Amino acid sequence: MIWVPYVFFAILGAIVGSFLNVVIYRLHTGKSLGGRSHCMSCGETLLWYELIPVVSYFSLRGRCNMCSSWIPMRYLAVELLTAGLFVLAWHIFAATPMLLILTLILFAVFIIILVYDIRRSIIPDEMTVSVGILAILFLTYEYFLNRDFWSIGIYIVSGLLVSFFFWCLWYLSKGRWIGFGDVKLALPLGIILGGSAAFSMVVFSFWIGAGFALILLGLQRVLKKGKTEMSFFGAPLTMKSEIPFAPFLLAGFILTYLFHADTFSIIEFFMPW
Numbered sequence: 001m002i003w004v005p006y007v008f009f010a011i012l013g014a015i016v017g018s019f020l021n022v023v024i025y026r027l028h029t030g031k032s033l034g035g036r037s038h039c040m041s042c043g044e045t046l047l048w049y050e051l052i053p054v055v056s057y058f059s060l061r062g063r064c065n066m067c068s069s070w071i072p073m074r075y076l077a078v079e080l081l082t083a084g085l086f087v088l089a090w091h092i093f094a095a096t097p098m099l100l101i102l103t104l105i106l107f108a109v110f111i112i113i114l115v116y117d118i119r120r121s122i123i124p125d126e127m128t129v130s131v132g133i134l135a136i137l138f139l140t141y142e143y144f145l146n147r148d149f150w151s152i153g154i155y156i157v158s159g160l161l162v163s164f165f166f167w168c169l170w171y172l173s174k175g176r177w178i179g180f181g182d183v184k185l186a187l188p189l190g191i192i193l194g195g196s197a198a199f200s201m202v203v204f205s206f207w208i209g210a211g212f213a214l215i216l217l218g219l220q221r222v223l224k225k226g227k228t229e230m231s232f233f234g235a236p237l238t239m240k241s242e243i244p245f246a247p248f249l250l251a252g253f254i255l256t257y258l259f260h261a262d263t264f265s266i267i268e269f270f271m272p273w
Contacts, residue, residue: 010084017083106192117246122179201249
């Protein structure tokens with residue numbers, strides 16, 4: 001029955017993802033997080049079976065049951081992405097319950113930052129503070145595990161250096177290349193990873209961003225003939241769009257954190273001399 005915990009964390013992730021959709025939609029709008037969910041087009045309150053994560057989207061065929069308006073696919077994407085991250089977290093940290101709990105909470109915050117930044121080009125300070133608190137908890141766990149103040153110092157210095165690097169980019173470009181929210185977010189992310197892993201996160205984030213830009217360029221040339229518009233989590237997307245950097249930064253973090261990807265090893269593999 002080895003598959004049972006994987007199914008459990010997939011379902012848990014989908015449920016959490018459904019709640020995160022509510023948080024993303026209502027954050028900074030003055031609306032309560034405790035109110036009943038409703039259709040954004042007709043305002044009708046959703047029934048219980050219309051709130052089942054993932055399943056309800058397919059059973060309703062992506063449309064509201066009352067007004068037949070399209071349900072944004074980003075809701076499904078958030079639920080599936082959260083479910084996938086939760087399963088990965090369980091697979092990697094099943095033997096360390098404390099790390100598993102911290103990682104699940106961290107990934108939930110990441111989802112909010114990801115979608116909110118894509119749609120509104122801003123990283124909520126509440127989410128950055130949340131990552132900062134989690135960074136402190138990660139450091140506390142690391143200390144009780146190794147009882148080494150020097151290693152804690154390395155984690156903190158790594159975060160400061162990563163954040164300073166992004167601050168330089170922000171300052172030199174006057175905010176055109178990168179937002180100040182990314183500068184603030186880089187600090188706790190660098191602290192959680194520490195050392196060369198923090199450096200790898202930065203490199204991977206730029207590599208992923210460059211790859212995304214190349215894919216976007218290719219897709220735009222293909223779709224331009226059919227005059228089809230592209231979107232990403234509901235946000236219009238063209239080569240002239242200001243693409244937030246936080247998604248790439250978070251992707252670089254996850255790649256390094258979960259899979260221990262190391263840019264030095266990759267560079268050495270392709271350039272052995």
